[in-house]
Amino acid sequence: MSRSGVARTIDHDEFDPIGTLALVVLYFVVLTVMWLFTYFVEFLGHGPTVVGLLPLG
Amino acid sequence: MTRLFVDEYPGQARLVRAAFLNSFVALAIGATFGLIQAFHRTDIYRFLPSPDYYTVLTGHGVFLVISFVIFFLVGLFHWAITDSLGQRPSRAWLSWGWYGLMSLGTLIIAASILGGFMEEPPEVLGAPLSADVLFTFYAPLQANPLFYLGLIVFFAGTWLAGADWFRTWLTWKGEHPGKRIPLPAFMVLTTMIMWYLGSIGVIVSLVAFLVPWSFEVIPGVNPLLTRTLFWFFGHMVVYFWVLPAYLLWYNVLPTLSGGRLFSDPLARVVFILFVLLSTPVGIHHQYMDPGIAEGFKFVAMTNTMFLLLPSLLTAFTVVASMEHGARQRGGAGTFGWIRALPWKDPAFTGMALAGAVFAFGGFTGIVNAGMNINYLVHNTLWIPGHIHTQVGTATALSLMAGSYWLVPQLTGNRLVGRRIALFQVVTWFLGIVFMTNAMYRSGLFGVPRRTAEPQYSFEYDVGIGSMGELNAQIALGGTLLFVATVLFLGVMLLTVLNRDSEPLVDGTIPPALSGPEDSPRILDNLKLWAAIAIVLLVLAYALPLASVIQGGGLHGQDIRPYPVVLVDAVQHAGTILGVPIH
Amino acid sequence: MRIHTYEKLWLAGSFVLIVGFIVTVTYGSVGLGIDMIGEEADGVSPDEISSDERFSEPRVEQVGENEYEVYVVAMTFIFQPDPIEVPANSEVTFYVTSRDVIHGFEVPGTNINSMAIPGQVAELTVEFDEPGTYGVICNEYCGPQHHTMEGSLVVTPEWEFSQTELEVDAPESVAQGDEIDLTATVSNGLLETHESTVNVTIGSQTTEQSITVDGESSENVSVTVDSDELGPGEHDWTVSVDDQEESGTITVGNETDTTESVPASVGTETVSVTMNPADPTRASRGVGYP
Missing domain, CATH: 2.60.40.10 (Immunoglobulins)
Known part of the structure; x- marks a missing residue:
């Protein structure tokens, strides 16, 4: 059943995975944005946070 | 029209079916427990006393991640080794031997856990039959000795299984000198090397400390030491759970998509990276532990971040393989090809959705790995959110989807209810989205994991939304997941009974676009990778373990066992007096 | 080894991500001074707690101008002292140990979070700028009544704080x-x-x-x-x-x-x-x- 829908054969050198590249670039952006949000907004925004013994300003 | 595994290797098919049967029975019990938890925690419906919640929770963890996943894994690996090498194991008794040991171990563990439901558990081996210690069994919480013994028997079974597959490979190697190891077999062998190295930690903890301690041969344990030994094993094991899904994504998903694997060499590199990096990272589960220096935690963090590499590479290779299939099926455009994928095939859709969930779960794993940001999420509901997207979906849903493809080949029966199966995988996906979304959000404002009643006298600072809405999502998600489990088990049962039929599935796996010939032979040098992995392990763990032993001793100081068995007595004394029962 | 150009690009992107994550965390440690719980504090075995000068009397103690130390003992199924009272605009160092099994010490809604391991002492320093009332919970399963293990932390306005x-x-x-x-x-x-x-x-x-x-x-x-x-x-x-x-x-x-x-x-x-x-x-x- 799995092969029945195949309409043409594409070998390695003809195959240009541009869609995959687009998806992983999107993933890169999403990861970066979510990471920055989680670290700087969710984490650093919800103090108090454990700190070293810094002199109080 | 097709070659069927059951026709070529009827004896091996029987063993794989037996392993899957154990796996699915464990899934049924574990999923039922999960449903109970979803309603108990959220206080939507409670019919058990809260102390029994922890018996349920222990069972949910152990039956699902030990029994369900690992029995499926050994079945899948046995199929993969036999099928890809074209080689039967040389000794049937050895194969049935590991299956028997694993089954026996599971029964012993199950008895010790389920005994916890009894009003007055019987005395077994000098202690009441109970093991409410959760999946992590942190000492000095103490289970009945049977719990630890059962785990040892189970581990012995898995080691023997690995030995069986290595023997099969060595026989094959002798008959095929100079040939590259077929990819599925390569994945099985590397995964087992990882398992051997990583499980040493927990086996030492069980054999040298917990078992003698539970028999009162040694007076105490160093809780930080047994905990560190557990996590020596504990992060490797999550990859052990995920790698069967990887095996399916690399070998089966491309062909289901109508294409071929994009790169065999990178698949090998990915598995080698798991052998090298999945164990020297366990300390990232102990960022909040006193007694472990910050420096060791930083090393664990960098190692863990580099462990992202094999998963990020997998994302590319697997998606490119799917894209190849979609374009061969006539798909076009930068994103338009996605529509050309076989979305009506439950095996394909299940694995694709599992992969999508894994990609998001990967992000939450990065947060867990991020050392100081761990203060935000440590031991909150965020963590089980992560676990349920990863092992609970990337693995579980891939294994269910894989079953739709593999079980017909193991039984010679046609899959019953393809549409129900498709509905099943989508239901699971929706269930996990609801449940983990609520878990992640709850974790961010501090709702703890592993508790029967996360309702306290203070109010959580929920932010957007409300506690009621989040609880409703958890209960709804848990219900959908339970329904999906029932549907899956129903489809499996009907398929097994569907005797007078011909499977529609083709078990042939087409060669990769870029095959093993494109990669250096050194990738197949398993001894080399095992040796490097050992060096990395020693580098990562020698100093921390030495420091933990130096700090707290091998057997701890005056630390008494805390048997979690006398539920009623402990409940009263603990609440009223605030003192532990010794 | 043959690797597709796009995949090489992705490999490079992956390294950028990995290094970026490590850099962020390092910035938190070095730049912002977020400290990890480590092995600085000496351990104390459960039997010595009642004679240990730090933990025999779980308490809040002023140790300097706006500097306080809190000695917390976790045990099934309570925290001592309870409530923990500290003034706002202060730097508070918690020392947390356990008398029996492994517990957690978490203040929900903040980044105060630690394990309490028998034999070990967790040391964590926190700055409280604003007054407020928080819960303290055990976030590691510790026995049948784990879910009842709760305390409270009160940060009082500086001028109201006294001992x-x-x-x-x-x-x-x-x-x-x-x-x-x-x-x-x-x-x-x-x-x-x-x-x-x-x-x-x-x-x-x-x-x-x-x-x-x-x-x-x-x-x-x-x-x-x-x-x-x-x-x-x-x-x-x-x-x-x-x-x-x-x-x-x-x-x-x-x-x-x-x-x-x-x-x-x-x-x-x-x-x-x-x-x-x-x-x-x-x-x-x-x-x-x-």
Whole structure:
């Protein structure tokens, strides 16, 4: 059943995975944005946070 | 029209079916427990006393991640080794031997856990039959000795299984000198090397400390030491759970998509990276532990971040393989090809959705790995959110989807209810989205994991939304997941009974676009990778373990066992007096 | 090895991500000073807790200007001390250990989060800028009543924060005509001098006295009332200072069995001067008024 829908054969050198590249670039952006949000907004925004013994300003 | 595994290797098919049967029975019990938890925690419906919640929770963890996943894994690996090498194991008794040991171990563990439901558990081996210690069994919480013994028997079974597959490979190697190891077999062998190295930690903890301690041969344990030994094993094991899904994504998903694997060499590199990096990272589960220096935690963090590499590479290779299939099926455009994928095939859709969930779960794993940001999420509901997207979906849903493809080949029966199966995988996906979304959000404002009643006298600072809405999502998600489990088990049962039929599935796996010939032979040098992995392990763990032993001793100081068995007595004394029962 | 150009690009992107994550975390550590719980604090075994100078008395202790140390003992299924009270605008170092099994120490809604492992001591320093009330929960399963393990953390406004303790020494009864001497001992647990007001009420009479107590010491406040002004019978008294309050009853009779008033000193046990309610008539028994 799995092969029945195949309409043409594409070998390695003809195959240009541009869609995959687009998806992983999107993933890169999403990861970066979510990471920055989680670290700087969710984490650093919800103090108090454990700190070293810094002199109080 | 097709070659069927059951026709070529009827004896091996029987063993794989037996392993899957154990796996699915464990899934049924574990999923039922999960449903109970979803309603108990959220206080939507409670019919058990809260102390029994922890018996349920222990069972949910152990039956699902030990029994369900690992029995499926050994079945899948046995199929993969036999099928890809074209080689039967040389000794049937050895194969049935590991299956028997694993089954026996599971029964012993199950008895010790389920005994916890009894009003007055019987005395077994000098202690009441109970093991409410959760999946992590942190000492000095103490289970009945049977719990630890059962785990040892189970581990012995898995080691023997690995030995069986290595023997099969060595026989094959002798008959095929100079040939590259077929990819599925390569994945099985590397995964087992990882398992051997990583499980040493927990086996030492069980054999040298917990078992003698539970028999009162040694007076105490160093809780930080047994905990560190557990996590020596504990992060490797999550990859052990995920790698069967990887095996399916690399070998089966491309062909289901109508294409071929994009790169065999990178698949090998990915598995080698798991052998090298999945164990020297366990300390990232102990960022909040006193007694472990910050420096060791930083090393664990960098190692863990580099462990992202094999998963990020997998994302590319697997998606490119799917894209190849979609374009061969006539798909076009930068994103338009996605529509050309076989979305009506439950095996394909299940694995694709599992992969999508894994990609998001990967992000939450990065947060867990991020050392100081761990203060935000440590031991909150965020963590089980992560676990349920990863092992609970990337693995579980891939294994269910894989079953739709593999079980017909193991039984010679046609899959019953393809549409129900498709509905099943989508239901699971929706269930996990609801449940983990609520878990992640709850974790961010501090709702703890592993508790029967996360309702306290203070109010959580929920932010957007409300506690009621989040609880409703958890209960709804848990219900959908339970329904999906029932549907899956129903489809499996009907398929097994569907005797007078011909499977529609083709078990042939087409060669990769870029095959093993494109990669250096050194990738197949398993001894080399095992040796490097050992060096990395020693580098990562020698100093921390030495420091933990130096700090707290091998057997701890005056630390008494805390048997979690006398539920009623402990409940009263603990609440009223605030003192532990010794 | 043949690797597609796009995949090489992705490999490079992956490295950028990985290094980026590590850099962010390192910035948090080095740039912002976020410290990990480590192995700095000496361990204490559960049996030594009751004789350990840090943990035998779980408490909040001032150690410097705006600097406090909190010694927390976790055990099934409570935290000590409870509540934990610290002032705002302070730097507080928690030392957390466990008396029995592995517990957690989490303040939901903040980034205060630690394991409490028997034998080990977790050290974590936190700055509290704003007043507020928080829950403290155990976030590691510790036994059948784990879900009941809860404490609280109160960050009080700086000006309201004190570590004042009050002891009052007062006679239970005096003969008609004698003077009533009541002595309140106010001790200040803080390092700095503490200024406050002691309020004393005896019967219908009220007096107020400002006191200044040096750091880590105590002051006595004595109040003398002529019993004739109160008249015979029972008279309630109350002494309060900061958030502390003591109260009792004095009986004025015409007997001579007065209690000797012993000046209190720091370190003496608090004497509860409440009369035995089961015997309320004791003072009026005996000889009647002439």
